[in-house]
Amino acid sequence: MTVVHDGIRVQDLAEAGEESAESAKRRQILEGARKVFLAQGFDGASMGEIAKVAGVSKGTLYVYFDSKESLFEALTTEEKRGLAEVLFKLDPEDPDVRGVLRTLGLSYLRRMGKPEHISSIRMVMGAAEKFPRLGQAFYEAGPCQGIARLKAYFDRQVEAGRLSIEDTGVAAQHFLDLCVSGMLRRLLFSVGEPPTEAQIQRNVENALRVFFAAYGPGAPQE
Template sequence: MGGGAATLERGQAQAQLESDKRRQILEGARSVFMAAGFDGASMGEIAKAAGVSKGTLYVYFDSKEALFEALTVEEKRGLAEALFQLDVDDPDLGSVLTRLGHTYLREMARPEHVTVIRMVIGACEKFPRFGQSFYEAGPACGIGRLAGYLDTQVAAGRLRICDTDLAARHFLHLAQAGLLTRLLFRAGGPVTEDDVEHRIAEAVRVFLAGYGPEA
């Protein structure tokens, strides 16, 4: 038993070391990609930024494309999971959507997030799987989580029976209402807190007007 426990502990320690090294590489890659873009980044620069040798880098990721895909997918998946933590038991649907809308819009407006989206759009012309992976890990995951929450609200009588997948998309589009497009094109000034408050209040109002329970 003692030997087995020791082996297990060594295995767990090795797995943690592997995870930490991978995270270290991804952090280095993030800084290089954000500064140089996908085309301008090199594996040598990434290895230097991550504090690892190129040999170690290639043990974890066999190409710049694989590293870029892993970085963007992991970040988008983590964001979707963090944003779309919705309390199905909260009877105040408007408050739940308002909180979601605020966190969602603030995240969409982060300069780093906008930069990542630009990079993915630019790279997926040559590597279509980047766009597919990014969409599935982020937008599709978020929509699925919100649609699941809306299903519970329909069952509780707080929303009328509807296509909850489409309703989830409607709410998220109402929340950003062209804002992301403006930011992608660097048009207009920075997003203010007043703008966020106004956009989300209107998004919730219009959503509930369309999907609220029948009188």
């Protein structure tokens, strides 16, 4: 018999509670996996160690993820997808395009320059040689999502006459590449320290200057 209280089925409440518990357990596992992967890399990590750090049994771990590869893919894609959603919240009707791009560029570069983010990129690149699907999933969840969101923003700016762009997808890639120019490659190879705020701001201002020279209103397009 289904019990109804204040118009809500008790069974529905129970099911919602079960789903919440399942979600919390999954997040617990992912957080443990993140710590292990960052500390030991993909090859060095083991499901046993991940279970231990996550505070679950190995049997419980395998209920949620059937392999280290599937766990790694879930972790990296969820983190990158969440990052894209946070960074690329762009108001297409904001007429201050330079201001919007400056804010995006600063947030993007601050995040990209974090040691833990650089470590995650290196880890995915190393794992992708043996498991190409992991690299593809990482790329589709992160870079592709960010570029798609920025492209949609540029499409609206072109319609409004605020930018002059023939291929907005290419322009989105150009802007992000300009922001990390001279910095990301150095960090990937562990050359020097993480960028200072002054260096980040200088990189973004240089990116804006080059971008608007190529794509500003009235810029010639071939």
